[in-house]
Amino acid sequence: MSLKNCMVAQSGGPTAAINASLAGVIDGVMKSEKYDTIYGSLNGITGILNNDLMNLSALMEKDEAYLHRLTVTPAMFLGSCRHKLPNYLDDDSSYVYIFKQFADYDIDAFFYIGGNDSMDTVLKLSEYGKRIGSPIRIIGIPKTIDNDLCETDHTPGFGSAAKYIASSLLEISHDTFIYAVKSVTIVEIMGRDAGWLTAAAALARNEYNKAPHLIYLPEVPFDKEDFLLDVKRLLFEQNNVIVAVSEGIRDASGNYISASEQSVDTFGHSQLSGVGKTLEFLVKEKLGVKVRSVEINVLQRCASHLASKTDLDEAFALGNKAVALSEEGVTASMVTMNRVSDNPYCIEYGYAEIKHIANEAKSVPLEWISDAGNDIKQPLLDYLAPLIQGEVDVTYQNGLPVYMNVSHLAKHQ
């Protein structure tokens, strides 16, 4: 029986671990007795539509160091997209073309590595494939720094972002403690709807550092007056107050906390300052204390030089698992992790049907947030701690990390 091929793509927002999952898929295919070539579709699903494909097996054969180098490279080696397929009942032209491509390339399985929106694509492709009686496996591999995908204990990319946030908080604390004057530092962390990443800031606390002293997650309505009272109370007891706040905090009516629309620049545009800046102005105005805000933004999702080994190992293993499942005939599913225990940390790899996952989101449980809504509880710390363990072996050359050459994305440049 002749060998079949596989295809893989990445989509959505980048993380420090998504290339580890890609490497896991490539590794799984290269070791498989059932499969021959693994093709990569550039810029997510659109690569299949534009016939922008790359022979990843041939690439990996050029140098055995590439697989590890790919594992530690930040963002998406295959590029990404934010393309949502239409409902095939409305317009099936994309679907017809995609499955024609699958046939032309002798594809047995298609792996899509991404977050919530990407799982929607997996769902749609699976349903269409089922409708036309196609045997082709469609499998999703999770990815997101937000940690909000359902059916899996946590998601690849989250552990590394959490490690980066916690390390940065510790370093910001050292930076803050040096002056013997009262000050407030507000650190704005990514996470519009789920507070998992902001909660990870608490991992910075140790025997000598108690910061962040306050933590505000989007799961709890934010009250400006309560916030000011929290800060004022702490300023009585100590000089430096450090606050970790999610970019997605909202008031009781559900409105995002950010600079009011009354603030307009010379171009006539409302200045959306972000939560950090808004709270900085608030503290300055109401408390009159020295205050600064730090917006960590893009660096928290692409700082591969500080990736979590646990995260990358799991991301790679999920890629392997996806290939193994497709060999067994599993389809319309996403590979998952289930936690057996916190200490010792132990997980199992499995899978769940995609219809339970696509377009669903998982928030931080309210019972893991303090009653006052300004800190987290021990069970959440116990959940988070294992995910940031271990450091990754990154090669440096001329003082900089060595990552995969992504000039193939530059042909769109």
Next chain:
Amino acid sequence: MSLKNCMVAQSGGPTAAINASLAGVIDGVMKSEKYDTIYGSLNGITGILNNDLMNLSALMEKDEAYLHRLTVTPAMFLGSCRHKLPNYLDDDSSYVYIFKQFADYDIDAFFYIGGNDSMDTVLKLSEYGKRIGSPIRIIGIPKTIDNDLCETDHTPGFGSAAKYIASSLLEISHDTFIYAVKSVTIVEIMGRDAGWLTAAAALARNEYNKAPHLIYLPEVPFDKEDFLLDVKRLLFEQNNVIVAVSEGIRDASGNYISASEQSVDTFGHSQLSGVGKTLEFLVKEKLGVKVRSVEINVLQRCASHLASKTDLDEAFALGNKAVALSEEGVTASMVTMNRVSDNPYCIEYGYAEIKHIANEAKSVPLEWISDAGNDIKQPLLDYLAPLIQGEVDVTYQNGLPVYMNVSHLAKHQ
């Protein structure tokens, strides 16, 4: 002859290398046949004034791992201050008390680790000491991420900040290239008056990455129209344009480029958005392209987990050198580095009289900036490259870097 003691303090803004210089001083004193104890003054010169001193020799004796751990700890282990001594002719009370403290603690030499303002303190203490005929040595040890101290080829703290900037630019590039749509990314980097650190962003360029595609330093007047033309021209040729810009860029009249004072928030305060945000709004308004800004701010000066080994080794050596010089009787000086060659990279340690240094600043030479004022030239790259070489051995525990316990600073908390 009985052994004398030394005292050391740190001041000004933090870097990832200032504790390496402190460790070098401690190491120099511990190995010296002339000196017994090294005392640290907490929060710069104010520690001497408030009798807030720490026996660093006793601390280091507790654990031989402490010296290396101190070397890699970010910010100031002894805390900092921004205290400027008055002219002693106007008011000599501080000076009298400081020299009394020196006498009480049997101090032979005082080392002050800091930037420009700190060298002003070294100058003043030296002049006062000379006036009263004191034999006590006053020696400055340089420190700043801005790299703007005169008489020294470069300054401790700069190399690590440069390594962080270059690594971050490379990672931001990977993050940017993933979408096949036109976009502009503006990265705002520290440096109000000197463009050394912003220039270091160019080190991110390699065989596949040409970003940052545009670099704007404060040494050259910034023109918004020219900037827009630069960006527009590049957008014809490629999808993603990444710009590195110093926070201190000014227009031809010398006004800082930032959100106009017309922008006012609900509290009635002008919103100082910073250069990155200002240029983001400008590009959005005038070019209508997808654009984002990234402000690296505090992380570039305290990210010790990505420090440059060259930087820390030199910072430590300068601490050693300061002790050696004081043994020889040198005073009223700052230890310096002189570059013998770029390739192979070779420097010599020396010293220069403090009167040539205090309150002076060193900018990027105009001949090292491109004629168009939007990039840097090869000699500047050759100057910068050696400074970011080598990685530091940081110990990790529970997924986080292990730094020195700074709870002694928290007694001010």
